[in-house]
Amino acid sequence: MSTTASTIFFGAEGFNALDQFLENKQPSKTFVLVDENTATLVPNFAQRLSNLDGEFEILEVPAGEQSKDLEIAAQLWATLLDYGADRNALMINLGGGVVGDLGGFVASTYKRGISFVQVPTSLLAMVDASVGGKTGINFGGLKNQIGTFNEPDLVLVEPEFLKTLPKEEWESGHGEMIKHCLLTGSDWPFILQLTPEFDSTDEIQRSIRIKSRVVDADFKESGLRKTLNLGHTFGHAWESLMQQKGTPVSHGRAVIQGLHLALVLSEQVHLQREVARTYPWLVVDPEDLAQLWTFQLADKKNESGEVQFVLLSSLGNATYGTAVNIETWSACILWLNERGNGK
Ligand SMILES: NC(=O)c1ccc[n+]([C@@H]2O[C@H](COP(=O)([O-])OP(=O)(O)OC[C@H]3O[C@@H](n4cnc5c(N)ncnc54)[C@H](O)[C@@H]3O)[C@@H](O)[C@H]2O)c1
Incomplete structure (x- = not known):
């Protein structure tokens, strides 16, 4: 499985590939960036690499979105x-x-760019964030405003790392897997039945393949790659609103909320119902509509003051760049508030 400039490897094969990479590269110094939760994975990770001797430094940042921050990047x-x-x-x-995202950004910019390797440990990072070469930090209260397009030298996906992942974080990645299946029609509706207890290695591989195929075709997001934003126009706005209210939701859960809206805007109510049976629509306070619309307008993916959506003309067939007006948008949200719970 290859993307434009790097290669993605799984499990034991991945550890071998990384070992080989370390032997070839002979880095002058190796840094392992972790957060306070993934720090516990370092011993297991390091033990499985014979070419990563004790000569590495662990850099630890606080867990959570607040670490995608300029101040923290500067400290690194x-x-x-x-x-x-x-x-x-x-x-x-x-x-x-x-x-x-943070480590990729710091590595991409330090001395005009040093090598970096992604070892995703959350489901979301495996099926989405570590594929496609986008790195970045948040800025001015908005997500991913500063960053680079830069492929890692290698991506190592070890599904065993998911054993310690909290359930709500697993659901976050599941949201992106559901999105990939809506975009292609593959594994539909089976994908909705996955649970954290299920060995989902095959589904993870298929999900990564879907994303990397799209990225290979359009690395800089001038066309096809925009379809990967299905569910994200409203999802990002919802994520920002919840953050502002002090009741943050995970990225993937926000994307699922966005998928509901995109499916109703697409007039694919039967698909929305199927999603709702696993993840019901979360009721939106009508008083928050104005703020949500403002967040959507600020989304850097919107052009010429319009709010644009990725829509599905049918399962597996996405279109991008459709402008939606506030009246239609509000009506669909209010419809979901009434009837979006899948019953
Ligand atoms: N670059 C991209 O293309 C891209 C795509 C999608 C999302 N993103 C970004 O990814 C971020 C969300 O990623 P995320 O959901 O992985 O968030 P995260 O990195 O905050 O991880 C979620 C939580 O799970 C913990 N965790 C991770 N792996 C663990 C493990 N194996 N065991 C125990 N705990 C573990 C983390 O410490 C954290 O508390 C957002 O900032 C989003 O913007 C980037």
Whole structure:
């Protein structure tokens, strides 16, 4: 399985590939970036690599979205400088999407770019964040405003790491897998029945393949890649609103909320009903509609002051760039409030 500039490997084969990479590269210094939760995975990870001897430094950031921050990126750049890291240094990002996005951004910009490896440990990072070369941090209260397109040298996906992942974080990744299946029609509606207890290695591989195929066709997101934003126009706005209200929701749960709306806007109510049986629509306070619309307008993916959606003309067939007006949008949300619970 290959993407434009890097290669994705699974399980034991992945550890072998990373070992080989370390042997070939002979990094001058290796840094392993973790957050406070994924730090516990370091011993298991390091033990399985014979070429990662004790000569690596662990860089730890607080868990959560607040670490995708300029101040934290600056601290990491300063730490790399303190260690005298040169352009042959290597950054291994062992964690969820936050660690991957932040570490990828720091590595992409330090001394105009050093090598980095993504080792996703959350389901969301496996099927989405570590594929496609987008790195970045949040800025000015908005998500992913500063960043780069830069492929890692290698992605190592070890589904065993999911054993310690909390259930709500698993659901977050499940949301992106559901999105991939809606975009292609594959595994539908079986994907809705997956649970954390199920060995989903095959489904994870298929999900990654769907994303990497789209990314290979359109790395810089000038066309087809935009379809991966299915559910994200409203999802990001919902995520920002919940953050502002002090009741944050996971990225993937926000995307599921966005999928509901996209499916109703697409007039694919039968698909929305199927999603709702697994993840019901979460009622939106009508008083929040104005704020949600404002968040959508600020989304960097919108052009010329319009709010644009990815829609489905049918299962497996997506279109992008459809402008939706506030009246239609509000009516669909109010409809979902009344009838969006799948019954
Ligand atoms: N670059 C991209 O293309 C892309 C795509 C989608 C999402 N993202 C970004 O990814 C981020 C969300 O990723 P996420 O959901 O992985 O968030 P996250 O990195 O915050 O991880 C979620 C939580 O799970 C914990 N965790 C991760 N792996 C664990 C494990 N194996 N065991 C125990 N705990 C574990 C983390 O410490 C954290 O508390 C967002 O910032 C989003 O913008 C990026």
